[in-house]
Amino acid sequence: MIVGAVPLLLLLPLVAGQWGPLIAFDRSLAQSLHDAITPSPGLAHGLEVWTDAFGTWAMRIVSLLAAAWLLIRRQVSTAVWAGATVFLANLFGLILKVTVDRPRPEFADPVAVGVGPSFPSGHALMAVTGMGILLFAVLPxxxxxxxxxxxxxxxxxxxxxxxxxxxxxVHWGTDILAGMSLGLFTIALTLLLWTFLPPIARRWDRPSPTSAPKA
Known part of the structure; x- marks a missing residue:
């Protein structure tokens, strides 16, 4: 759990404090990527299709569908874990976005446009969270x-x-690292709490050796 949070814990004070070397690195990387993508509209369109297909709302839906599927299979406590994980991931992400309030990259000729604060990336956060929930639901x-x-x-x-x-x-490089780190941390935290649930909290679970998500 701590390992997953390390990138976020390291980046948060540096981004919030506008540490010069980090900001310069982010700006240099953003400009380099922009210069590389701008001449290739086909590639840019493909990236937009991919980011929409597996974006924030898509991963929220995937997470809730996984929770519903677990509930149908009478894996009630695991379904609650999935729902709690996606809820907390969004809550943590929103709190950080509002608190840090980092502006997004700006270009005279933008490839795409994002809205809202930049840190951490909601797409990175929910991509890790959504795929993590789905993975732990199906692995057994x-x-x-x-x-x-x-x-x-x-x-x-x-x-x-x-x-x-x-x-x-639409995001700085460090936004991505922070978002993925927050997703890993949230999954680890909720799995840890799920592991220590008392037996009474699992009373509606179907008795089965495959009822617990396994790594």
């Missing part, structure tokens, strides 16, 4: 190589979705 049902395949798909979608944001010029 998979065996052998399918488990590794699920991990590769989940990590690939989360990472690629997060990377679309600085490529499109």
């Amino acid at each position: 049902l998979l065996r052998g190589g399918w488990r590794m395949f699920a991990w590769v798909v989940a990590v690939g979608i989360a990472l690629s979705t997060a990377l679309t944001r600085p490529l499109l010029g």
Whole structure:
């Protein structure tokens, strides 16, 4: 849990305090990515399609559908875990966005336009959270190589979705690291709390060895 939070804990005071070297790095990276993407409208469009397909709202829906599916399977406490995780991830992200209130990158010829404060990236946060919830929901049902395949798909979608944001010029690079870190921290925190639930909290769960999410 602490490991997942390390990037966020390191970046938060530096971003909030507008530490010069970090701000200069973010601006240099943002300009370099913008210069690389601008001449390729087809690539930019593909990035926009991907970031929308696996964006903030899409991952919220995926998370809630996973929770509903777990509930149908009578994995009640795990469904509550999934719902609590997506709720807390959004709450933590909103609190940080409002508190830090970091402006987004600005360009004379923007590839895409984002709204709201920049830190942390909501897309990066929800990509990690949504795919993490889905992964832990389905892993108990998979065996052998399918488990590794699920991990590769989940990590690939989360990472690629997060990377679309600085490529499109709507987030700073450090926003992405912070968002992914916050997502990992939230999942770890809620899984830890879920692990220590008393037996009475699981009284509606279907008795099954596959009722708990496993890494």
